[in-house]
Amino acid sequence: MELQTLTFIVVGLTFALYIGIAIWARASTTSEYYVAGKGIHPIANGMATAADWMSAASFISMAGLIAFKGYDASVYLMGWTGGYVLLAMLLAPYLRKYGKFTVPEFIGDRYYSKAARIVAVICLIVASLTYVIGQMKGIGVAFSRFLEVPFEVGLFAGMSIVFVYAVLGGMKGITYTQIAQYCVLIFAYTVPAVFISLQLTGNPIPQLGLGSTMADGSGMYLLDKLDLVLTDLGFAAYTVQKGTTINMFLLTMSLMIGTAGLPHVIIRFFTVPKVKDARVSAGWALVFIAILYTTAPAIGAMARLNLMNTIQTGEIGSAEGNLAYDERPAWFTNWEKTGLLKYEDKNDDGRVQYYNDKNKAFSDKMAADAGWSGNEMVKVDRDIMVLANPEISNLPNWVIALVAAGGIAAALSTAAGLLLAIASSISHDLLKGVFRPDITEKQELTASRVAMAGAILVAGYFGLNPPGFAAQVVALAFGLAASSLFPALMMGVFVKRINRAGAIAGMLSGLGSTLVYIFWYKGWFFFPGTEMMANTPDNWILGISPEAFGAVGALINFVVAWSVSNVTEEPPEHIQHMVEDIRVPGNIGTPSGH
Template identity: 55%
Template sequence: MSVIVWTYILVGLSFSLYIGIAIWARASSTKEFYIAGKGVHPLANGLATAADWMSAASFLGMAGLISFKGYNSSVYLMGWTGGYVLLALLLAPYLRKFGKFTTPDFIGDRYYSQFGRLVAVVCAIFISFTYVAGQMRGVGIVFSRFLEVPITQGVIIGMVIVLFYAVLGGMKGITYTQVAQYCVLIFAFTLPAIFISIQMTGSFFPQIGLGSQVVNGNGEYLLDKLDGLVEELGFLSYTELSGSKLNFFFITLALMCGTAGLPHVIVRFFTVPKVKDARTSAFYALFFIAILYTTAPAIAAFARVNLIETINNKEYKTTPEWFKGYENSDLVAWVDKNKDGVIQMKTKKGLKNNAAFTGKPDFIPLEFKDGKEIKDKSRGANNERLLNNKPTDNANEIYIDKDIIVLASPAMAKLPNWVIALVAAGGLAAALSTAAGLLLVISTSISHDLIKKCINPDISEKKELLFARLAATAAVVVAGYFGIHPPGYVAEVVAYAFGLAASSFFPAIVLGIFYKRMNKEGAISGMICGLLFTGTFIVLGKEITLNVTGVSTQAIGSFGMILNFVISLIVCHLTPPPPQEIQDLVEDIRVPKGSGDAVEH
């Protein structure tokens, strides 16, 4: 059977599973809609958190990033997992003990201020929207690649599915679909990795294969072989850190604290019955995330070796089918600079710009007449696709989109078609699960934090639930719009969501728990300053940030966070301490006893 038939079968099966679960787990009260009635088993919550966390970017993008950046990509691996240590040790148990519905709930109550709540709501909505736009785009891209439908249509299919189970099931529906989605995505991610690891190194576990000797390589280790290959081609060493350590340090810190401050992750710890369960499910969550995050570096290294061996110094005409397939979907490009018909993938040592041409590939569109391709304008002498881009003067002739590393790995390793289709189902599971979690945060922020807590406290439960569902619907439509018409900087904006979360929520929550004296004046001014500082540098852009602070924009969240802490502490000591009942509240959340009786409101 062909890849496309397999894809339809596997995607169809997994989607029916999600919809079935959504119907079984539909929410009947606001408590079920917001936090699944606080009845989620820690193991299920761990699985759901892992699926919630791992987006299309983790599933498709990360291994590609590692593959091209080598050791320097470790910032993402560490940043996106190390944040869970902060979450487990500093936030999750206490927020569960606090026992309300949302992050703005905590900020509003702990800092006894409606204004603080409002600031938190705006932060939560803004962070979640920037994040969700990227996810919808991811859904569209996966659909378009595997089911050969236009991206717009793919986004719409994704919207309908998410709409269905997020609006119907709320947190309860989302939690159990995420459990299923985790199983699909982890199976889809690890299975090809295991096959490839056995093929290349003979060991079953990719994590061990990465550090093993290659099969038939006279005892040569895989990583040494890879270092040899990339250095011979003039690229930087794969296994060594290159660039500024300071920058590295602060990007990692910003990603870690941002991870711990993301509202859609925090809210997952409100759904378990007890404080003890919040701790346990943080462990499960990171354990399940770690399975994917330790496999990704192996996939990355295997793919880089495979890629170089299949493509470099080979005649274009002899390249495998998948290579030309990705060329047709704009993900691979080749410019035959020296007109020899052979693909050269190399650069000069120490050269900063290794790109074969300037900018993203701008292909001359393929033309069809009577179902046949007309090739006179769009194809070159070797039948390769031609581009409008200006070639650079280095020797590199090839462009490869990083997303194809995971997608093309099974094809590169010549695995059967159903494995390739499985990867498609996994990518969709990853994108949908994250999108649903984010949409829920947005809808809760509107119906609970804004309408119930700020505008109309007397609203009936039934009406609030209706508003929650309406808000979720509106959020899906807006997210879908951004998915179809993405602002050019979507991918970057997603990365900046971490900086914003690190410089707003993280310090406010940590201080709220660990520093009893922290008052509303301190926390709110800290949040606003942190947010403005980070936001300003993000808007000003890369160049100015680097010149003023000496670090890249991704690292700026660390400085925003430090500024937030400093301002909070200074302002707090110039203003009166918080009232006694707030200090009692802080005492209370520090001790697990008594969280069984959930706070109704």
């Protein structure tokens, strides 16, 4: 069957499934709307959390990042999984015990301050909205590449689907849809990886294939082969470190703390029945995430090897050793059309040379020996690695159709979770909590549906007219969550002495320092030309990149909150009782003070 027809059928079927689930799981109370009635089984919640967490970026971009950065990309693998350990042990069970609907609500109650709650709402909205714009863009790209419909049409289709099940079903509808979306995305991600691992190493399990010998009879280990192929062409070896150790350390830390502090992830643990379910559910979430995250390094390395071998077909420097441009494979031509792959015949020999021309010694040698005059693959976008992978390996069309549906599922599930976090903080924290405490449950439910619809429209608008900073948002979202929300939440549980003044001072100083550091190198509010210094490693303080600063911001937050709290009055007695109460799962023992 024609690829495009097949893709329409697969994507159409998944959409019908999502809508069906939405109609079945409508929400009728605020509890169902915000936290799915607290009745989700921990394994089901783990699966939904995994879909919520793994975005278009995890699905499409991460393996590409690994393919081109090699060992250095480990920061994303460890950073985006290690955060769940912090979540399971430092936040999830206690916030579940507290038993309310939103993250700012906990901060507002714990620090007995509407101001703290509003600061938390602002952090939440900025972090979630910047994040959701990327998802909307991902949906549009997936549609336009695979279904060959205009970007706008794809975006509207995605928005309508999210609208139906998020507005109708709230957290309940979103949770059950995310379970279906997880199944689609993980199947779409692992099937091509199994095929490719089998082709290259003879081992069907990608995690083992990556550590196996090549099936080409050379007896060489795949990773050693990749190191050799890359260094032969003047690139750095795949498995060695290229960045500085301090930056790797802090970036990993920032991503971990940021992951644990992202509100759309935290609220997922409000949906399970008990405290012990919250603990084990974080474990299940990480199991389902780990299936993708341990497959990604295999896809990255194997895709890179396939790409290099496609272009450098024979001995380096020999006349026939490089791919003739006229004989390039179909996927090459397809991706050239999108502009994500670009070739320029610099030495007019009709063949493709792909090597590191920034390596001067190698570049000069090849110019003298073989007449190479520069790297001719002038653009190889990282994002195409996962999407083009099935085509590069000549996999059947249904696998390619599946990858399209998987990418869309990843983007939709994350977008829905983020939109719910935004909508509930507007209706529950701002409207019910601060401005109109007297509204009824029914009015609040309507308000949050309106807020959800509004958030979808805003996200859609930015998806169509992406602000210049779209690529920079990941640093911002994680920086905000790491430097402001995580420390406030963690100290709220573990340090009874932290009071209102300390928490607010801590959040503002963590947030402020992180924002200034990011804006200093990336421009104030990301306006081009307003940066104070060029964003290069030489200019960074101690070699710390803006993306990695969140951990420093968190440290500043901890220190300031602790110091200010200790020179001001203790928190009121009923707050201290509240903290004691959330530290234990049951209600046996001393009565709580309120």
